[in-house]
Amino acid sequence: MPQEPRPKKLLEQMRDVLRTQHYAIRTEKAYVDWAKRCILFHHKRHPTEMGRVEIAAFLTHLAVDRQIAASTHNQALSALLFLYNSILKFFVLDGWLH
DSSP: OOOOOOOOOHHHHHHHHHHHTTOOHHHHHHHHHHHHHHHHHTTTOOGGGOOHHHHHHHHHIIIIISOOOHHHHHHHHHHHHHIIIIISOOOEETTEEO
């Protein structure tokens, strides 16, 4: 009897949705990378276990400690909003989880 396929991991799901919504391949890679960096920054916690405090901490780390450009910061924020809105189906209002 054939085994059921394993469920796809979160970042694989994110790649699939980005592709089905026809995002550019470079955008796909960047968004998945930002999601992965956020997860690693929080010691591999699953995004469903994190909220606005953790997202704000990651974005603050990028701005203050890493001193990334504003456009790069906006890309990281957009990637996390995509993750929470399109993949995890959390309701995001004004850039923050509710």
